[in-house]
Each structure stands twice: as structure tokens, then as C-alpha cells.
Amino acid sequence: MTAAPARAPKRRLGVIGSFVWDVIHGRDVRSAPVEEWGGITYALSACDAALPDDWELVPIVKVGSDLAPQARQFLRTLRHLAPDAHPVEVPYRNNRVELRYHSDERRSEVLSGGVPGWTWAGLQPLLRNIDALYINLISGFELDLETAQLVRQHFKGPIYCDLHSLTLALEPNGLRTWRQIPEVEAWCACFDVLQVNEDEVAMLAPDPLALAAKALSHGVRTLFVTMGKRGVVYFEDAGAGRPLRTALVPAAVARVDGPGDPTGCGDVWGATYFSRAVAGDTLEVAMRRAVEAAARNVEHRGASGLAHHLRGELHAP
Template identity: 25%
Template sequence: MGVFNVTVVGNINHDIIVSSEGKTTDSLGGIVYNIVTLAEVGGSFIKIFPVSFIGRDEKRKFDKLIAPYPNVLITGVVEISEGTNINYLRYTNCNEREELTQFFTGEITYEMIEKFLDVDVVHFNFISGYDVALDTIVKVREKTDALIFLDVHSLVLKKETTQRHYRCVAQWKDWIKGVDIIQMNITEL
């Protein structure tokens, strides 16, 4: 069996999570969860190509976190001086949370992704909600035969100041037209 190649596209965040019991966790988040999970589960049978931005402020922490995984190739992670998105998540109970985000990164462009299309799967995970434009997903579909996985997640969240609220996505049929697998929870539906 050959190596399974996965491109993971989305934002890397600095997460500050407060549980409903008041315990605070501070860590890198966003697509970092996808990257590390795939690397752990897939081991030597998988190669992961993350495509994202990371602020200079968090780059060393990211490199240290990814260092144990030789199956993660980070040439698609672009270091920027503006900073890493900061996501504050406060859980009000086991199932509900309030979310505030400070945004620093720009949109991930097709040009950033195109070097990583000769893979088995392209996984888009909307962390900020503006991670990738619709025309970028359409172009990726045109240029690759890979299975396309879309985690809707924050695509349905408005970016209003720092407070996040659910919204209807007007062109939702266009977003899913070229996608093979869609992941969302009942609230995102």
C-alpha cells in the first residue's frame, strides 16, 4: 500500500478556551487539530500538507508542535508579521459556547494551494469563516481529481467585529457543488 496524501487548508489559531467549569486552556488550534490527528493516526502511511498562515508570534510554537511528525510537510504554511488569529471560546455548558475572534490573517489563495493538489484528499476546514473564497474552491475542483472534504464549521459564522454569530450562506449550493464530503453539525446546517 502506498502513502496517502492529504492537503489540509484553513487557518491556524491561537485558542484560549474556557470550560463551563472555568478552567482555561491556551494552545494552538484551528487546522492544527486536523494536522496532528491525521499525523498520529496515519503514521508512516500518510503525508499531510497544511496550507495556512501563521503569525511570527506563534511560528516557533507551531514548529515545535509539528517536529515529532516527519509526515507533516509545512512548506505551505506562510509566516506573516501581522500575527496569528486569536480565538476566545467560552463554554456556557457542555454543548454551547460563545466565540470571539481577533483576526490577523488574510484569505488563503488558490496560488497557495495549487502546489498541493496532486494528493488523495483536499480537506478544507473553515476556521475563521473567510479562510478560502468560493472561486478558490471551484478552481481547486477544476484542477484536481482528489476527493474534496469540506468542514463547514465557521463558514456559517459572521465576522462582525470580534463577536461571532451564525448566518445563512446565500450561495450555499455553489459552496457544496464540487465537494465530495461535507461535515457540519446540526447548528451549522
């Protein structure tokens, strides 16, 4: 009898970010505040929905001991979760964010909790056997610049980063406020693909084109600037002395009655794009998939069951 051929090992997508428990005000004027998982759970759900079956998902995340059981329960809902993946429990109160929406795209944010960021010594062993790395600076404190530089130096696969809350300071009362980012060029040199939104651009450069020039001259291959309902602008280094490629990709229209829920759309967009890009999609195809996923996210409340929703599946709560 001929032995069956050995099955090729699955490739592994590492995801760095933070679990956050959200309390959301103003998302629906008819209801009381909503409490649910936020933070990296949106990106994890999007990766889970977008990855093909020959990839598996490796969350590289810390969680406070007060919410560790709930975080493990959430991860168990992910179809592509690697068998050896688990959150690192730390003896601190988990991060919590109070969000107050003033419009679909404008909100204030107050952070509490104390989950610490990664040191290189703690992170290095977790990056072994990782083929691609998605980083979302949900709190802004997951990595400092020195640690990000060491990741770039030692990790040889592609690295995607959503700068997210790196551009937010933390006031004594927990309110997040905008701050200018020093050493922008050094941060850019740590990543192959960089994602920011319009407000974040202003903390990094005078305008998106100036940021693109700065980022692409320091190692970033593709810069994405998300613009909410207007879509996404991308800037790509075409290489070999060819001119910069840039285009606006319009947002898809969500099929939902009322305003929908914009929470997590940027996270879903970036995680979907990178998952499809590492799976082999062209930039244009991966972006189209990301735009569609972000629109579907608007139709869903929260991250619970989101991966099922993004795949178009029915899911009992």
C-alpha cells in the same frame, strides 16, 4: 547482488485550515482560563494518528509571524508530517479565539488577528503532488467561493470539507454570530464529502434532509451532520438510481471523570474519518474509527500531545 526494489512514494494528504491560539473560559469551573493551540491543530493531530504509514501529511496553512515559531514546533511533533511541509508565515498577527463555554456543547466565540485567506494563485502550486484534500474552514475565510470552485476544477483527488465557521459572521468587536449562507448549491458543488453540525444546518437549509437533497444533487457524495453526544447522521448517494442511504451512528462514551473537554471533537471526527476513508476503510469502518477518536478527544485537554493520545500512547508533556 540484486538491488532492493524501489520504495513506492508515499501518498499525500493536504490539509487546509488555520492555526488558532485559544483562550478557553468555563471548560473547568475550578480553574483559570486555559491557553493553548486550537483551530486546525485538532484535525492535524487526528490525521497524524489515523493515517497509515504509506501516507504523509501536508499542512497547507498560513500562520502569523508572532506565532510562527510555535506553529513550526507543533508541526514537528507530528509523526506523518511530510519532509517538505511547513507553514506559510505571513506578516500579520495570528488568529486568536476567546471561547466561553456555557455548557458542554454551547459556547460563544470572539476572534482577533488577521491571517488572510488563500488566493488561487497562492494555493495552486501547493496542491501539486497532493492525492487527497481535507479542508476545514476554521476561520471561515480560508477560501472564498471562487477559490473553492477553482480548487474543485483543477484538483482531481477527493475533497472533504468541514464548513465550520463559514456559517459565522464577524462582528466589529470580533464576536462570531450565525449567518445565512447564500449560494449553498455552489458551495456544495466544490466538495465530495461535506461535514456540518446541527446549528450550521440551520444556516444552509430548513432541516438535514433538505440539506442532503440539495448537497447530493450538486455533487456531494456523502453528507455528515454531527450532533454532539447523540452521534452523527450520514446521508450517502448510493448511485445508479438507488434510494438515499442514511443512518444515525451513536457517539461513543468517553472514559473520563467529570464533563471532559469537547473542544475539537468535530474536527477530530472528520479528520479521522477522511484519513481512514482515503486509506481504504469502508464508510462504516471509517465512521466507527472516527466515533472512537472523538470520544478519546474528550478525555484529553487541548491539541498538544493529542496525536499520541489518540494512538493510545503515553506522552510526556
